[in-house]
Amino acid sequence: MFSSTIRRAAVQGSSSGISRWAIAATTNNPVFYVSSRGFATKEMTVREAICEGIDEEMERDESVFIIGEEVAQYQGAYKVTKGLYQKYGEKRVIDTPITEAGFTGMAVGASFHNLRPIVEFMTWNFSLQAIDHILNSAAKQFYMSGGNLACPIVFRGPNGYSAGTAAQHSQCFAAWLGNVPGLKVVTPYSSEDAKGLIKAAIRDPNPVCVLEHELMYGVSFPMSDESQSKDFIIPxxxxxxxxxxxxxxxISYSKEVGKALETAEVMASKGVSVEVINLLSIRPMDRDTILASIKKTGRCVTLEQGWPQHGVGAEIAAMIMETEAFNYMDAPMERVCGADVPMPYAQELENAALPQVADVVAAIERTTYRRLAA
Incomplete structure (x- = not known):
């Protein structure tokens, strides 16, 4: 994924005793951080963690199966399903034609009959071909049946920008899907996030959208002893x-959490203490954690790749205004988002359309009423 050599460095933990690790590239590639639960005993890529989580749940529950384009013999477009076809066979790891509407509809129907499908989209952009099944069938079935018919299904795949994939393959669907009653929407950052959330999604009786990130699949993170348990989930x-x-x-989610943590390091060198929240779940959103943090700091900045209008940051801003959180704010909230344009193809324009660490630093300077030296 990265053309440069990757170097790993341990970073001093917080007062809670949580160890922190960084993966930094020697060129202009982003820095990735993770906080692990307990002591790290092994490293695993995000891709491997998702696969391990799916494998454990397929082993645990025979009603779980995975369906999508190239998930079987090719082992997934991003190799997330590597080894599953060989282990579980063609009845539980099912290749399909290039017809998202077809295999998504089949999977939703299967979930109505006590099966637990995992639908892999090669990218969430292609899910628009099947959006009727997701929004009108899966999300609404439990309500429309008076609570008599659940839809335990997982929709998963890469979300957001990649490298040079341009306007039709680079958009973030977190705010889109987070608007829909009946759906749950989660966005992992690290390997532990990915494993814990995919296992929780598979076990959930409701439709869950798992928004992964293509540029994170090959990134390694430390995995704690706790995460190696087959009962490990992230609520x-x-x-x-x-x-x-x-x-x-x-506050951030998905790949942008790395930029948030990098920003926190920059600000720490300037004497500003930044609390970084990894949302993990877009819907439902953890309002209690956000409120508790704002009560402590009195200031809030959000960071996301998505467009600014009606985005995740906008929802957090509304939540602050509508709750007691507003009473604790010492300065106006700041949002750092992607540019309000379709994603350009050229690398220079793509970088300009995405939030950068410098943008987050500037937002923190504004909300803390500081102008820090470069």
């Missing part, structure tokens, strides 16, 4: 404090 609807701080709350 849907619970955020994670990646880094504790006292001056400003910085």
């Amino acid at each position: 849907i609807g619970k955020a994670k404090i990646e880094r504790e701080g006292t001056d400003v709350t910085l």
Whole structure:
């Protein structure tokens, strides 16, 4: 994925005793951080963690199967399903034609008959071919049946921008899907996030959309002893404090969590203590964790790839205004988003359309009323 050599470095943990790791590229590639639960005993890529989580759940429950384009013999477009076809066979790892509407509809129907499908989209952009099944069938079935017919299904695949994939393959669907009653929407950052959330999604009786990130699949993170248990899950609807701080709350999700943590390092060198929240769950959103952090810091900045209008940051801003969180705010909230344009193809324009660490630093400077030296 990265053309440069990757170097790994341990970073001093917070007061809670959580160890932190960084993966930094020697060129202009982003820096990736993770806070692990307990002591790290092994490293695993995000791709491997998702596969391990699916494998454990397929082994645990025979009603679980995975369906999608190239998930079987090719082992997934991003190799997330590597080895599953060989282990479980063609009845539980099912290749399909290139027809999202067809195989998504089949999977939703199967979920009405006590099966637990995992639908892999080669990219969430292609899910629009099947959006009727997701929004009108899966999301609404439990309500329309008076609680008599559940839809335990997982929709998963890469979401957001990649490298040079341009306007039709680079959009973030977190805010889109997070608007829909009946859906749950989760967005992992690290390997532990990915494993814990995919297992929770498969076990959930409701339709869950898992928004992964293509540029994170090959990134390695430390895995704790706890995450190696087959009973390890991350509860849907619970955020994670990646880094504790006292001056400003910085909220992000998915790949942008890495930029948030990198920003926190920059600000720490300038004397500003940043608390970083990894949302993990877009819907339901962990309002309690956000509120508790704002009560402590009095300031809030959100960071997301998605467009600014009606985005995740906008929802957090509304939540602050509508709850007691507003009473604790010492400065206006700041949002850092992707540019309000379709994603350009050229690398220079793509970079300009995406939020950068410098943008987040500037937002924190504004909300803390500081102008820090370069």
